Amino acid sequence: MANIEPPEEYEYEALPPNTSLLSNLLAGAFAGIMEHTVMYPVDAIKTRMQIVHPVGSATAYTGIANAVSQISATEGARTLWRGISSVVVGAGPAHAVYFATYEFVKHNLGGNVGNDHHPIAVATAGACATIASDALMNPFDVIKQRMQMHNSTYGSVFDCARTVYRHEGLRAFYVSYPTTLAMTIPFTAIQFTAYESLSKVLNPQKKYDPLTHCVSGGLAGAVAAGLTTPLDVIKTLLQTRGNSQDPRIRTCSSLFDAAKIINEREGMRGFMRGWKPRIVNAMPSTAICWTSYEMAKYYFYTREKERAI
Incomplete structure (x- = not known):
């Protein structure tokens, strides 16, 4: 009887080389939607706290609990979910x-070779990933933040997009894109490098382990979120400038202009506004994102492995 060679073994984290692009796309879409929807209310609070001179009661927010209490009492708890459809529509493809x-860049830079650590390959792959995804996500993020604002009058995501385009033009959806990249490139590089490093320490066998993926993702997200909060504050100012009553903010058009306004009015403290809800949001969000992504990868991994037998 002829010997039947066992199927080639692949490292789970790398996925088999014949895994389709569609499989990677589906895994990423699943992770993105899970990440952004579960923690959406905390993200809404962060936006409220970061806006410079917001209208009405938002100026009185002193913390996460206080913000939840005020918003629930004056606007209703459902307000915390306003604009979530923009995230659902945008997060999937992004x-x-x-x-x-x-995965593509990491593989081609040798980031999946052996059990060695490849921080440069991982960081570079993360930077490339965020440049591509933010080009798709930035308009949806602008719409989301406009709808999260206090006293937002937009009836729907479509209404918000149409109104912003009519009054501010297409540029309004991308005025924050350079700042977004200035924030998300280091955020992603830090997050991916920290995640890969923690994963290798906590899970050296590279086995599918939801707890390890969850802990590694949460800690990586918290570190990255804390370090990039100043740029997130600047991004929020640029993305919500069209709804501001301040003429100087309305005409602000760059990262440096926004940073100057924040520094003049609030000093260095202003750049850390909303850092607590940002970390509270990022920690479980990235934990959910990585756990969901690894779950989807494992599903495709086991399916391809069964086909190879």
């Missing part, structure tokens, strides 16, 4: 591109 780009 994160599909995000993780597909990450």
Whole structure:
């Protein structure tokens, strides 16, 4: 009887080389939607706290609990979910591109070779991934933040997009894109490098382990979020400038202009506004994102392995 050679074994984290692009896209889309929807209310609070001179009661927010209490009492708890459909529509394709780009660049830079650590390959892959995904996600992020603002009058995501385009033009959806990249490139590089490093320490066998993926993702997200909060504050100012009553903010058009306004009015403290809800949001969000992504990868991994038998 002829010997039947066992199927080639692949490292779970790398996925078999014949895994389709569609599989990576689906895994990324699943992770992105899960990440952004579960923690959306905390993200809404962060936006409220970061806006410079917001209208009405938002000026009185002193913390996460206080913000939840005030918003629930004056606007209703459902307000915390306003604009979530923009994230659902945008996060799927954006994160599909995000993780597909990450896996492609990481593989071609040798980031999946052996059990060695490859921080440069991982960081570079993460930077490339965020450049591609943010080009898709930035307009949806602008719409989301406009709808999260206090006393937002937009009836729907489409209404918000149409109104912003009519009054501010297409540029309004991308005025924050350079700042977004200035924030998300280091955020992603830090997050991916920290995640890969923690994963190798906590899970050296590279086995599918939801707890390890969750802990590594949460800690990586918290570190990256804390370090990039100043740029997130600047991004929020640029993305919500069209709704501001301040003429100087309305005409602000660059990262440096926004940073100057924040520094003049609030000093260095202003750049850390909303850092607590940002970390509270990022920690479980990235934990959910990585756990969901690894779950999807494992599903495709086991399916391809069964086909090879």
